[in-house]
Amino acid sequence: MTTTSAVRELPPPPQRPPVSRAAARSRRRPTSGRNRPTWFTYAVLVVAALLAVFPLYWMFVVGSNDTSAVSRVPPTFVPGGNFVDNIGLVEAQTPFARSLLNSAIVSVAVAALQMFFCSLAGFAFAKLRFRGRGPLFVFVVSTMAIPSQLGIIPMYMIMSELDWTNTYWALVVPGAVSAFGVFWMRQVVIGTIPDEMVDAARIDGCSTFRIYWAIVVPNIRGAAAVFGLFSAMTTWNDFLWPLVVLNSPENFTSQVAIQQLRTTYSIDYSIVMTASVLATLPLLLLFVLAGKQLVAGIMDGAFKG
């Protein structure tokens, strides 16, 4: 946003000599960033917004009706009154409340660990001088290009050796820190903490951890919370690894429980969809509360060339 404010402070451009309307149009500024948006822009955005939201609306429609209402052609497009009944049917098939709780515990644990470890490493890469900093950071970023999901077989063996299969440990420990998070938090620290602040604290005799704890953390708290939210959502949505490492219904996360429902009751869309609604609602609620910050966080943490 620095560019924006810098530009706003520039003096107004000199007046152009009056020109004909056609000439003015052809001379229209080339970037859309400085043109008034046309109706076409809004039309495209409205269509995009509808397409973004419709599948979720459809999910509520199916999850609150019985299957027959949706199997008709044309299907119903209004929510029905079966949602509560459907919840009972879901809970009769699988301990779904427990699955939601499992998802919540794992997501919160992973988010807390990620916020701490990633901000610590991000701070180190952004503000501390040490031998090998550049190459080590390049290494961290390049691990994002490694499909680590492919090591899933030895991962499973490790968890068996540790007796961690079918436990929270298997889901939390491997997710405690991520290259993506280190990268994101480094961007945030660079963008919010000026070097002078760190140097001044150093001159005042602060230890490195004190600089992190007393200066960095309070200043990046908001961005770190957004990142925590992001990792909690990512963890909540994880599927392949929990599917592999969990094997009893009371330990399933919500995503695995839904897949099991789907496999067993492939015909009854409404029940599966009701479970999906229950597992998606918490995320949508969080999004309504903090979506604005999430958007800003993703943009702040983005790679800007």
Added chain:
Amino acid sequence: MTAATVAAAPTGAFTRRWERLTPYAYIAPFFLLFLAFGLGPLVFTGWVSMHEWKVLTGDAGFVGLRNFAGVFSDPNFWKALRNTFAIFLISTIPGIGLSLWFAVLLNNRSLRAQTFWRMVLLVPNVTPLVTVAIVFSTIFGRNLGPVAWILQVFGLPEIDWVASAFTVQIVVAIMVIWRWTGYNTLIYLAAMQAVPDTLYDAAEIDGANRWQSFLHVTVPSIRPTILFSVVTSTVGGLQIFTEPLLFTNAVGGSDGQGLTLTLLLYSQAFGSFNFGYASAIAIMLLFVVLAVALLNFALARLIRSA
């Protein structure tokens, strides 16, 4: 800073030494966990792939490249490879095009309701993959759901989306595009906002129209961001698993029409419990991902020098 803080300043040789090591301690968790749960397992996958290794019998001896020979003569592997690539291409290319377009539209200071558009576009990205897959399965039903209804309204024959490889690829690609377009839009938008206005002014003086300044100013300026997102979507896209599993089933449908490489890996490892063979598939997939990532970089370099 208070006087107490100053008094606690590190002065001794030990504290100074510790201060020098501190940065390494701060980045250590990442490297330790990556070694234990990222690189280590990946390397060990290579070891397992050269062994006869079943869950019940464990390591039953070195077999060289026999598992790889088996993979190469397995028609399911080729099917999975074809599907994986097809889904990757028909999701990534239109997806990135759409994201760039939306980002250009949003990169406008006089646009109303900026935050609203950004938030709405991000909604799909917070939706769980499992939900996405299940919801789109009922949207693209053969004789139920909105798409079947639209086809009927226009007098078109019904389509059994899950029956053929091509239609499965389309539906899965739509799921991917739906989930990721908004996220990529925000990343591109952030990069576009960092492009200095002076570049556009210069383009304007040179007589560039909107399309030309997009092509010659915007795209080159945000090229690193595009490359970054292409690499991450390559790594993610080639490992696609959840969508085809839930749209078809754990073996990719009746005829393997929805098989992808990761799905094949999963069904061999945790359906047939053939760890050696499944590891060989994992190694092949690793090579595919690396090859495509290198191709990305080569293309990017080519575009830069052109």
